[in-house]
Amino acid sequence: xxxxxxxxxxxxxxxxxxxxxxxxxxxxxxxxxxxxxxxxxxxxxxxxxxxxxxxxxxxxxxxxxxxxxxxxxxxxxxxxxxxxxxxxxxxxxxxxxxxxxxxxxxxxxxxxxxxxxxxxxxxxxxxxxxxxxxxxxxxxxxxxxxxxxxxxxxxxxxxxxxxxxxxxxxxxxxxxxxxxxxxxxxxxxxxxxxxxxxxxxxxxxxxxxxxxxxxxxxxxxxxxxxxxxxxxxxxxxxxxxxxxxxxxxxxxxxxxxxxxxxxxxxxxxxxxxxxxxxxxxxxxxxxxxxxxxxxxxxxxxxxxxxxxxxxxxxxxxxxxxxxxxxxxxxxxxxxxxxxxxxxxxxxxxxxxxxxxxxxxxxxxxxxxxxx
Amino acid sequence: xxxxxxxxxxxxxxxxxxxxxxxxxxxxxxxxxxxxxxxxxxxxxxxxxxxxxxxxxxxxxxxxxxxxxxxxxxxxxxxxxxxxxxxxxxxxxxxxxxxxxxxxxxxxxxxxxxxxxxxxxxxxxxxxxxxxxxxxxxxxxxxxxxxxxxxxxxxxxxxxxxxx
Numbered sequence: 001x002x003x004x005x006x007x008x009x010x011x012x013x014x015x016x017x018x019x020x021x022x023x024x025x026x027x028x029x030x031x032x033x034x035x036x037x038x039x040x041x042x043x044x045x046x047x048x049x050x051x052x053x054x055x056x057x058x059x060x061x062x063x064x065x066x067x068x069x070x071x072x073x074x075x076x077x078x079x080x081x082x083x084x085x086x087x088x089x090x091x092x093x094x095x096x097x098x099x100x101x102x103x104x105x106x107x108x109x110x111x112x113x114x115x116x117x118x119x120x121x122x123x124x125x126x127x128x129x130x131x132x133x134x135x136x137x138x139x140x141x142x143x144x145x146x147x148x149x150x151x152x153x154x155x156x157x158x159x160x161x162x163x164x165x166x167x168x169x170x171x172x173x174x175x176x177x178x179x180x181x182x183x184x185x186x187x188x189x190x191x192x193x194x195x196x197x198x199x200x201x202x203x204x205x206x207x208x209x210x211x212x213x214x215x216x217x218x219x220x221x222x223x224x225x226x227x228x229x230x231x232x233x234x235x236x237x238x239x240x241x242x243x244x245x246x247x248x249x250x251x252x253x254x255x256x257x258x259x260x261x262x263x264x265x266x267x268x269x270x271x272x273x274x275x276x277x278x279x280x281x282x283x284x285x286x287x288x289x290x291x292x293x294x295x296x297x298x299x300x301x302x303x304x305x306x307x308x309x310x311x312x313x314x315x316x317x318x319x320x321x322x323x324x325x326x327x328x329x330x331x332x333x334x335x336x337x338x339x340x341x342x343x344x345x346x347x348x349x350x351x352x353x354x355x356x357x358x359x360x361x362x363x364x365x366x367x368x369x370x371x
Numbered sequence: 372x373x374x375x376x377x378x379x380x381x382x383x384x385x386x387x388x389x390x391x392x393x394x395x396x397x398x399x400x401x402x403x404x405x406x407x408x409x410x411x412x413x414x415x416x417x418x419x420x421x422x423x424x425x426x427x428x429x430x431x432x433x434x435x436x437x438x439x440x441x442x443x444x445x446x447x448x449x450x451x452x453x454x455x456x457x458x459x460x461x462x463x464x465x466x467x468x469x470x471x472x473x474x475x476x477x478x479x480x481x482x483x484x485x486x487x488x489x490x491x492x493x494x495x496x497x498x499x500x501x502x503x504x505x506x507x508x509x510x511x512x513x514x515x516x517x518x519x520x521x522x523x524x525x526x527x528x529x530x531x532x533x534x535x
Contacts, residue, residue, distance in 0.1 A: 052373055053381060074380075108373070131380045138384040145392045152400035159407040164414070178404065198405060199397035207389065231377035235385040239393075297374070 041315050043308035047301055051225050052111060054136040055088040055103060059220055066093060069220065071139060075101060076130040079115045079123070088133070101129065137232065140224035144210050152206070181205055181351060189355035190362060197358045200243060204236060205351040212296060212343030216336060227346070228296035233289045240354040241285035248361040256281065284357055288350060295346050299339040306332045 057069035070089035077084060080100060090098040094105040102116045113133070115126035134142075151170060158171045167175040186194040186201055211232075214222040226232050256277040258267065266273045306328040314321025511524065 048374065053378055110373070131378070132383055133380055134384070135378075135380065137381055138388075141385060141388050145388055148392055149395060152396055152404070156400040156403045159404050163407050163410065175408070178408070182405070182408075195405070199401040200393065202401050203389075203393045203396050207392070229377075229381060230375050231381035232385050234377050235382055235389060238386075239389065293375075 041308075041311045043305070043312060046308055046311075047304040049111075050304055051228060051297055051300055053229060054111065055091070055113070055133060056093070057136050057139065057220060057224075068093075069139075071136065072134045073101075073113065074132045074134065075113055076132070077101065077115065078129060079126040084129075136224050137226050137229055140211070140214065140221070140226045141232070143221050144207060144214060144226065147210055147214075148203075148206055177205070178202060185348070185352050185355050189352065189359040191359065193358075193362050194355075196247075197243070197355065200239070201351050201355055204239070204354060205347050208236070208292065208350055209343060209347035212347060213340075215296060215300065216339055216343065225297065225300050227292055228298075228300055230289065230293045233293040236292070236350065237285040237289035240288060240357060241282075243354075244284075244357045244361045245281070247358060249364070251363055252361045284353075288353055292346055292350055295342060299335065299342055303332050303335050303339070306335065 055073060056071055058066065059069065060067045070087045073084065073086055073088050073090075075084050076082070077100065084099050084101065086098060088103075090096075091103045094103040096102070097116045097120050100116060101113050102120070102122070104110055104112050104114045104122060109122070109128075113129055113131050115123040115129065117123045151174065155170045155174050158167075158169060162168075166172075181202055182194070182198060185205075186198050190197055208227055211226040215225055215227060217223055257274055259273045259277055262273050309328050310321050310325045313324040
C-alpha cells in the first residue's frame with residue numbers, strides 16, 4: 001500500500017515536472033522569437049497560442065534548438081490555383097515562406113497559412129488558401145482514433161473468443177462504461193429503440209473521453225486541445241443534429257409544428273410556438289457544441305493561467321517566480337484532478353443529451369396530459 | 372476571434388475520421404460486443420431461472436416422494452388390516468364349518484346310535500323272546516309232566532293270548 005502511494009506520488013511529481021518543463025520551454029521560445037523587440041511575457045497570447053491549433057507539434061526548446069514534430073501542410077492556393085503538399089518544417093516556425101505561402105505570425109491571421117508576394121510580404125488582396133493540413137489537432141484526432149480502434153477492436157476480439165467468460169483484461173476496463181452508457185444513458189432516454197443509437201453514443205462518448213484525457217497529458221502524444229476546439233465539437237454536435245433530424249418521427253415533427261397543450265393563440269395567426277420549437281431544433285446541438293468546447297478550453301486556460309503567473313512574477317523578480325510557482329503548481333495539480341472529473345462529466349453530458357434528443361425524436365406516444 | 376472560428380481543415384478531417392471510426396467501430400466493435408453482452412445476460416438469466424425451476428421441481432419431487440411413501444405405508448397398513456380381517460374371517464368360517472360338520476357328524480352318529488340301539492333292542496327282544504320261549508318250553512316241559520297241569524297251563528296261556 002505504501003509502495004503504491006509512493007509510486008503515485010512519484011508519477012504525480014513527474015507529471016507536474018514535465019508540465020513545468022514544457023511551459024518553461026515555451027517561455028524560452030518566446031524570448032528567442034523576438035529577441036530584438038525585448039517583448040515582455042504576454043500571458044493572454046501565451047495561453048491562446050496553446051489553446052489554438054498549430055501546424056507543428058512543439059515538444060520542447062533546449063537552448064536555441066526547437067524540438068518539434070513537423071506536420072504535413074496540405075493547401076489549395078486559390079491564387080496559384082494548385083495544391084501544395086509539404087512539411088511545415090519548410091516554414092522554419094514562420095521565419096520563411098515556401099512556394100508563395102507563409103505562416104502568419106502576427107495579427108488576426110496568426111498561425112494561419114497566407115499568400116505572400118515576391119518580397120515575402122503578406123498578400124492582403126489574395127483569398128486565404130484552403131487549408132486541409134494535418135495540424136496538431138488533426139494528428140491528435142488520428143492518435144485518438146488509433147487508440148479507440150486498438151482498445152475496442154481488441155476488446156471485441158476478447159469478447160468473441162471468450163463469450164462465456166467474465167470480462168478480463170481490456171474488457172474489464174470498458175465493460176462498466178459500456179454498460180453504464182447502455183443502461184443508464186441510452187435505455188432510460190430512448191427506450192426500446194436504444195440499440196439503434198448505441199453505436200453512435202458509444203463512439204461519441206469514448207471519443208470525447210479519450211480526447212479529454214489525452215488533452216490533460218502535457219507532452220506528446222497528448223496535450224492537443226481537441227475537444228476544446230470549436231471545429232471538433234461542431235462536427236460532433238452536427239452528427240447528433242443529423243441523427244436527431246433523420247430519425248425524427250411524425251410525433252416529433254407534429255410536436256414542433258403543433259405543440260400540444262399550448263393555447264391556440266400562440267400558434268395562430270402568428271406561429272410563435274412553431275418558430276420557438278424550430279429554433280430549439282438548432283439551439284440544442286449548438287448548446288452541445290458550445291458546452292463541450294467551453295468546458296475543455298476553460299480547463300486548459302485555467303491550468304495555463306496558473307503557469308503564466310510564474311512567469312509574470314518571474315519577470316518582476318526571479319524570487320517572485322519561484323515563490324508563486326509553489327502556489328501555481330498546487331493549484332494546477334488541483335485543476336488537473338478536477339479536469340479528470342470534467343473529462344468524464346463532459347463526455348457523459350454530451351452523450352446523455354444526445355441520447356435525450358434521440359429519445360425525443362423517436363418517442364411514440366402522445367402525452368398531452370404532461371404539458 | 373480565432374478561438375471560436377472553426378477551421379475548415381479541422382472540420383474536414385474531423386468529419387472524415389469520425390465517420391470512418393464510427394463505421395468501423397459500429398461494425399467490428401459495438402455490434403459484436405453489445406451482442407455478446409446481451410447473450411451473456413440472457414444466458415445468466417436463463418441459468419438462474421433454470422436453477423430456480425430445478426429447485427421448485429426438486430421440492431415438488433420431494434413432496435411427491437413423501438406422498439408416495441405415505442401412500443405406500445397406508446397401503447401396506449390396509450393390506451395388513453385386510454389380511455388380518457381375511458384371517459379372522461377364515462378362522463371364523465373354519466370354526467363355523469367345523470361346528471356344522473361336527474353337528475352333522477354328531478347328528479349322524481346319534482342317528483346311527485339310535486338305529487343301533489333300536490336294532491340292538493330288537494335283537495335283544497328277539498333273543499329275549501327266544502330265550503323266553505326256551506325257558507318257557509323248559510318250564511312248561513317240567514310243569515306239564517302231568518296232564519292236569521298241562522291242561523291248566525294251556526288254559527291260562529290261551530287266556531293270556533286272548534287277552535293279548
